[in-house]
Amino acid sequence: MLTVITGGSGSGKSAYAEDTILSYGEGERIYIATMFPFDEESHRRIARHRDMRKDKGFQTIECYTGLHKIEVPAGSYALLECMSNLVANEMYQEGGAGQRTVETVLEGIRRLEAQTARLCVVTNETFSDCQPYDEETRRYQEYLGKINCQMAQMAQTAVEVVYGIPLRLK
Amino acid sequence: MELIVGGAYQGKWEYAKKMFPQAAWARGEDCTLEELLQADGVYGFHDFLGRQMDAGEDARRLPDLIMEKNPELIIVSNEVGYGVVPIEPRERAFRELVGRVSCDLAARARRVHRVICGVGTVIKDA
Structure with missing residues (x-):
């Protein structure tokens, strides 16, 4: 079961x-x-996240590329963070x-969803501002946008978080 | 505390003025901390955060300070951080600061409103 x-x-x-996984x-x-x-x-960012989830009983697996190759314990609760980094990698x-x-990424998500009891994927809204991006960055937005749309389609639940407040999209 | 957020030029302040017609407003772009702590409301609060950051002040303490000194404050602030990670370190630090402070404010606020196209939605009503 997938939550985006x-x-x-x-x-x-x-x-x-993290609260969702704990729930x-x-x-x-x-x-x-x-x-x-x-x-x-x-x-520093990684250290901040480690600090946030210490005492919450997470086992950390690092995956910079090749999500479709990783294996996680069957029936586990997995949190993937963050799709925006994975896509850039x-x-x-x-x-x-x-x-x-x-x-490749979507194949990884499908495989991961099949292995886990619950899968939460954190992604990022990088699509709404006025910076004049170059072609390469626009391609990045395109790839991440496509992945977000397709993941949300596969998902049972999709949520946008606004300053800690969850707004349910689906 | 009331928190009103949304993107730039979405009619947040107009919405706020309609909702709180009696309020006396401070402007985040150039008000002092004292003025902010005495006003009924502040608009452009993200600008205030940017000025605090540039002056080397610890702006992360503002939510506590506001709760202590001016807990009824109406805060109008831009939502930032909906683009690709900025190249400039100062811009990255700014959007991180606005995000974290806004999360703190939202947790403490009685109500949080989000304004898009001039239309406000109450997304938290404690």
Whole structure:
């Protein structure tokens, strides 16, 4: 069963997603981390997230590319965070899926959903502002947008979090 | 506390003025902290946050301070953070700050309104 959790940057998506997983009760909790630690700022962000979920009983699996290859315990409750990082990794990292990012990621989500009892995916609204993006960034928005739409279609529940307040989209 | 959020140019302040016609407003773009703590409402609160950040102040303490000194304040603030991660570190820090402070404010506010196309929806009513 798939839940998609979206929202802007700093909107409280992560805290809401963790609470959602905890609300399922006792079970094996898996955190699939996709942020690649490439500079000091990303290390800080990762540390902040680790701190948020300590004492919540998550086992962390790092997955920067190749989501379709990972295996998680059958029947577990998994939280994948964040789709926006995974898509950037697949597009730009060596050995990433490149132009096949959308299909590859969606295949990964389908496989993960089949392995887990509950799957929550955190993604990001990167589609509403007025910055003049270059072609490459627009392609990124296109891929992430397509993935978000298709995931939401597969999902039982889709939620937008606005400053910690969940708005149910589906 | 009342929190009114939404994107830029969505009619948030017009909505706020209709909802609270008697309120005396401070402007986040240039008001002082003292003025903000004495006003009925503040619009452009995100600008105030940006000014605090640029001045090296710890703006994360503002929700506590407002609850202590001016708990009935009406806060009108832009929703930011709906684009691709900005290249400039200052812009990244700004949207992070606006996000975290807004989450804190929303948790404390009696009501949270979100305005799109001039239409307000109450998304929290405690």
